[in-house]
Amino acid sequence: MRPSQSLVSVIKATLFVAALVPFARLAVSAVWFPDALGANPAEFITRSLGDWCLRFLLITLAITPLRRITGWNWLLRLRRMLGLFAFFYGVVHFSSYIAFDHVFDAVAILKDIVKRPFITVGFTALVLLVPLAVTSTNAMVRRLGAHNWRALHRLVYPIAALGVLHFWWMVKRDITEPAIYAAILALLLGYRLAAYLRETLALRWARGANGPPATSRRG
């Protein structure tokens, strides 16, 4: 599948609108139909936003494997936007926590961040997302240079892991849901590790084929 530039733009615009739907739904419900959000609307909102942050992180991380497997290079044109949506949902998730759980009480929030491991890791993940969001523009890619930019953006791997850990430590007893996120993340990172190992070994093999066999190279 190799869509035209204009088709990719249409796909991207559609995806942009679709990515805003969960937020719009919550916002509309919160203002006009709080009953639709159940008995604990604040918790529902905060958790939904957190879910979407994690989902967008995983979707963003799925682009590279998907592109490699299918050969659809145009997928790359969606990645930045998806990553920024992960950041967006992370920010509104944190904002809803500030507003509903602490009603903007800065001292209580700081205490929470320091005292509660699941909030500590969640907050750390969000803070680490900031430099990635800031350096997401073309100008910043040029300024950093492709190599540095790529190295910096590998931060998304530990960020996603912290995000899943944040969810895992938050649940009271039933870890089914965080385990599903963890499994998907393991798959996405595992793919990269496998690809890396394959490439490294292939490279060695290639070197070995030209020169002495890899195993006895030093011998």
Place this chain on the structure above:
Amino acid sequence: MLIKRPLDVLPSEITPQPVYNRRREFMKAAAAGAILAATGCSDDTESAPDATREKFTSVATSRFSTVEKPTEYKHVTGYNNYYEFGTEKSDPALYAGHLKTRPWTVSVEGECLKPRTFGIEELIKRPLEERVYRLRCVEAWSMVIPWVGFELNALLKEVEPTGNAKFVEFVTAVQPDTMQGVHVPVLDWPYVEGLRIDEAMHPLTILAVGIFGEALPGQNGAPVRLVVPWKYGFKSGKSIVKIRLVAQQPRTAWEKASPTEYGFYSNVNPNVDHPRWSQETERRIPEFFSRRPTVIFNGYGDQVAGLYAGMDLKKYF
């Protein structure tokens, strides 16, 4: 703090007769009718929606009731922790309708002179009182619930506890056919709770058989459950089948699951945080903002603080 007399409002008047519930029942009946029409057969073992939920007509008021406004019926019956039916808050309301509540007996046994088994019909015929209590969940949310029930001490006195009865263990129902959750080892089933004998004999501790003037719905622990208003909600075991008077402190389900997080006492206490979240404030369902300060012993300190005189509540959390 003075416990004020509640307004003399009949339970039936504060019961917002749940149109919500009727709709669900209507839909269930409609769906059942459709299946019936399609298959041409009827399955009597399928639990029918309880359209005739028993109403309690002569319920006395109590000086222990709070005058706070009860939480709406739809939230009290729609936002529940009852892991036997699933760990989502909406699961119990969805699935607990299948709970088989007849026949039902509660066996009171152990360290007592006259152990015996009480049938549920007998329990609901006892003189019943309405107790409007605050309920504070360990997850930092709270409700106000108009329970219908009787003091546990009345029942315990009838079996004549011996001097060895230092604790009371509450064993709750396990119905593998109706409870999907018990097939998953989220907790060690059956769910077991426990109280010290003086806590169990305290007049605030009740066995509830109803809410809002009518029989308990499955999700709230039908047909009979414990309510201990000064402790976190999980101490108030649902769907009780056995009450054992024992000499040793029982090991409760949550203690077994996570002893560092859930202690035997689990008294509501804003000064003792759960290891993973704060207990200083709570969200009164369905309010948006969580800024209601949590009160020690859930505001029942005048009645129960004496039970813990001299005890380090941080150690015995």
